[in-house]
Amino acid sequence: MTRPLISLAALLALAAPSFAQEAAPAPPSPAEIVDQAPEDEWVAIPPEDLLVMTLAPAADGSERKVVIQLMPAPFSQDWVANIRTFARAGWFDDITVNRVQDNYVAQWGDANYDNPESTGEAKALPDGLIATDERNYTAPGEAIGLSTLLADSTRDLALKTGHVLSTSDETAGVIIANGLVDSYAQLSLFDRGWPLASNIGADDESEPAAVWPIHCYGMVGVGRNMSPDAGTGAELYTVIGHAPRHLDRNIALVGRVVEGIEHLSSLPRGKGQLGFYEDEAMRTPILTVRVAADLPASERPSFEYLATDGASFARYAEARANRRDPFFIVPAGGADICNIPVPVRRTGSQ
Amino acid sequence: MTRPLISLAALLALAAPSFAQEAAPAPPSPAEIVDQAPEDEWVAIPPEDLLVMTLAPAADGSERKVVIQLMPAPFSQDWVANIRTFARAGWFDDITVNRVQDNYVAQWGDANYDNPESTGEAKALPDGLIATDERNYTAPGEAIGLSTLLADSTRDLALKTGHVLSTSDETAGVIIANGLVDSYAQLSLFDRGWPLASNIGADDESEPAAVWPIHCYGMVGVGRNMSPDAGTGAELYTVIGHAPRHLDRNIALVGRVVEGIEHLSSLPRGKGQLGFYEDEAMRTPILTVRVAADLPASERPSFEYLATDGASFARYAEARANRRDPFFIVPAGGADICNIPVPVRRTGSQ
Numbered sequence: 001m002t003r004p005l006i007s008l009a010a011l012l013a014l015a016a017p018s019f020a021q022e023a024a025p026a027p028p029s030p031a032e033i034v035d036q037a038p039e040d041e042w043v044a045i046p047p048e049d050l051l052v053m054t055l056a057p058a059a060d061g062s063e064r065k066v067v068i069q070l071m072p073a074p075f076s077q078d079w080v081a082n083i084r085t086f087a088r089a090g091w092f093d094d095i096t097v098n099r100v101q102d103n104y105v106a107q108w109g110d111a112n113y114d115n116p117e118s119t120g121e122a123k124a125l126p127d128g129l130i131a132t133d134e135r136n137y138t139a140p141g142e143a144i145g146l147s148t149l150l151a152d153s154t155r156d157l158a159l160k161t162g163h164v165l166s167t168s169d170e171t172a173g174v175i176i177a178n179g180l181v182d183s184y185a186q187l188s189l190f191d192r193g194w195p196l197a198s199n200i201g202a203d204d205e206s207e208p209a210a211v212w213p214i215h216c217y218g219m220v221g222v223g224r225n226m227s228p229d230a231g232t233g234a235e236l237y238t239v240i241g242h243a244p245r246h247l248d249r250n251i252a253l254v255g256r257v258v259e260g261i262e263h264l265s266s267l268p269r270g271k272g273q274l275g276f277y278e279d280e281a282m283r284t285p286i287l288t289v290r291v292a293a294d295l296p297a298s299e300r301p302s303f304e305y306l307a308t309d310g311a312s313f314a315r316y317a318e319a320r321a322n323r324r325d326p327f328f329i330v331p332a333g334g335a336d337i338c339n340i341p342v343p344v345r346r347t348g349s350q
Numbered sequence: 351m352t353r354p355l356i357s358l359a360a361l362l363a364l365a366a367p368s369f370a371q372e373a374a375p376a377p378p379s380p381a382e383i384v385d386q387a388p389e390d391e392w393v394a395i396p397p398e399d400l401l402v403m404t405l406a407p408a409a410d411g412s413e414r415k416v417v418i419q420l421m422p423a424p425f426s427q428d429w430v431a432n433i434r435t436f437a438r439a440g441w442f443d444d445i446t447v448n449r450v451q452d453n454y455v456a457q458w459g460d461a462n463y464d465n466p467e468s469t470g471e472a473k474a475l476p477d478g479l480i481a482t483d484e485r486n487y488t489a490p491g492e493a494i495g496l497s498t499l500l501a502d503s504t505r506d507l508a509l510k511t512g513h514v515l516s517t518s519d520e521t522a523g524v525i526i527a528n529g530l531v532d533s534y535a536q537l538s539l540f541d542r543g544w545p546l547a548s549n550i551g552a553d554d555e556s557e558p559a560a561v562w563p564i565h566c567y568g569m570v571g572v573g574r575n576m577s578p579d580a581g582t583g584a585e586l587y588t589v590i591g592h593a594p595r596h597l598d599r600n601i602a603l604v605g606r607v608v609e610g611i612e613h614l615s616s617l618p619r620g621k622g623q624l625g626f627y628e629d630e631a632m633r634t635p636i637l638t639v640r641v642a643a644d645l646p647a648s649e650r651p652s653f654e655y656l657a658t659d660g661a662s663f664a665r666y667a668e669a670r671a672n673r674r675d676p677f678f679i680v681p682a683g684g685a686d687i688c689n690i691p692v693p694v695r696r697t698g699s700q
Contacts, residue, residue, distance in 0.1 A: 183686040
């Protein structure tokens with residue numbers, strides 16, 4: 001948005017001391033709030049929950065690695081277990097990215113699987129896969145203590161205002177931490193580092209309280225056939241456009257890309273139906289997919305996320321909803337949950 | 351999301367006659383509703399409002415053209431006039447795409463403009479540019495008849511339910527046509543083919559009723575320096591990720607990409623600050639930018655959009671919010687405005 005280097009020049013100018021600025025320092029940007037978060041608000045991601053996916057090198061020979069964080073309990077654990085099984089069996093090695101649909105998803109798997117036009121043979125599935133069930137696209141509200149998390153007053157305020165994020169820092173923190181009004185669900189909220197939605201508080205009280213992960217940019221889900229098929233985890237996709245939230249509760253979400261999504265989001269779009277490549281040569285080979293815990297220490301990446309129930313996250317979310325850093329004129333006064341990405345940082349072994 | 355060709359096979363299977371299907375045909379998908387819209391609900395886009403931007407050919411030699419629709423009155427007309435001036439002066443020819451930031455924007459302009467590190471010379475600006483003013487990031491609510499458009503009952507219903515799109519087709523049509531509850535503004539709505547937001551009905555009645563275009567995927571905006579600079583229109587960007595709605599009312603929006611956005615969204619991401627390319631060789635040259643009205647008839651593209659106040663658009667929006675086509679299990683019961691892209695189709699001269 002800013003002009004190329006004009007903006008850098010302007011920022012440099014702002015960084016120089018001046019009387020006006022000493023009187024009123026610029027409010028911190030969301031990124032600055034994250035940078036200032038104390039160490040104890042960062043939570044290590046278990047290496048068992050990290051997948052390292054190595055694509056074939058780019059045309060210029062540079063390395064392309066994508067790191068995916070798998071979801072923790074109570075979400076999608078049957079699929080997550082299967083994905084570890086696929087990875088540990090080496091089943092994902094030599095699959096390909098077969099579909100890239102603009103403003104939607106990039107999808108990878110065995111191009112020969114159930115493909116009548118394929119010239120190759122589909123891979124045999126590994127032993128030990130768990131049978132999946134579409135009922136597990138959501139988890140019970142109790143599983144994350146949702147009913148106690150949401151004070152009635154907070155929920156009422158959120159529902160009443162229509163926006164969730166107040167311009168008052170103090171109020172905003174509470175509301176953000178507890179729940180956001182959402183176009184796709186009764187409410188949305190952050191819990192244990194993930195963006196979630198829930199039907200709690202919906203008019204239809206007969207429906208049991210449920211909570212589910214949502215399709216924000218970079219989230220990873222499981223391809224499936226028509227219901228009741230719920231997919232094994234062999235076929236995965238990631239969101240590379242505006243959040244396709246209509247897929248929530250219709251597909252298992254299993255994780256998110258925490259590094260290297262640009263290697264998927266910048267791939268050429270497929271020209272076939274749904275963005276599949278018509279030309280097989282366009283498919284990007286995936287060389288290996290490994291669970292980080294299985295890698296030698298020297299190659300094992302490590303990541304942390306900013307605790308979503310901490311003070312810094314509340315400030316960060318409030319600042320995302322009310323940008324006051326120098327470039328901005330009018331703070332929005334709100335944000336949708338997918339425009340408040342949970343900060344994740346690499347801490348070791350690039 | 352569907353597996354590669356499994357889904358095509360499944361769709362073919364569904365297309366075959368069967369007793370169950372004759373009894374209850376599958377509800378139409380949003381795309382099918384658009385395909386069935388009567389001709390008189392399609393509105394031609396004036397050739398004066400279309401820009402054809404030709405990038406240098408891709409590495410494989412294939413052509414890359416991007417077509418942009420400029421916004422109609424009452425929105426951003428000073429910038430829109432400037433953009434036509436730049437195009438007609440040939441000023442945009444030989445500029446470059448200088449910045450591609452993942453999940454955010456692709457931005458193009460004169461890489462030498464106000465760039466202290468540049469080795470080249472900035473282009474002189476053409477004559478006849480209009481001075482721009484940030485107050486025109488919004489238009490008065492009266493300009494689109496907003497107060498008469500919104501019946502109180504509709505707005506109250508929208509505010510009360512928290513979702514805007516009911517599962518009842520009839521109600522949904524009304525609500526969609528009139529306004530959507532929004533995380534970033536008092537409401538959002540469609541008018542004359544564009545996604546808009548407004549403060550009308552906000553608690554602060556002292557603020558004059560305003561309406562403004564919003565940053566959905568593919569929208570095109572004007573790069574600027576720090577306020578009160580509002581940009582000339584020399585530097586443009588388009589959204590290639592989740593809607594960065596915090597930019598609404600902070601930048602002039604001037605149009606949207608109606609064809610060829612994949613040529614921008616799939617470009618390699620820049621590794622410098624804000625996604626600028628550190629390596630000048632990474633910049634994609636823009637060969638020419640022409641107003642479609644100025645092209646010979648044989649090269650002039652023509653496009654139409656689906657009228658946003660018509661019956662088909664209301665059905666389409668309702669179906670986007672409540673997917674019932676065969677792949678889906680649980681309709682969302684709502685949608686955010688940027689997940690209801692206004693259908694645009696090409697009607698002539700590829």
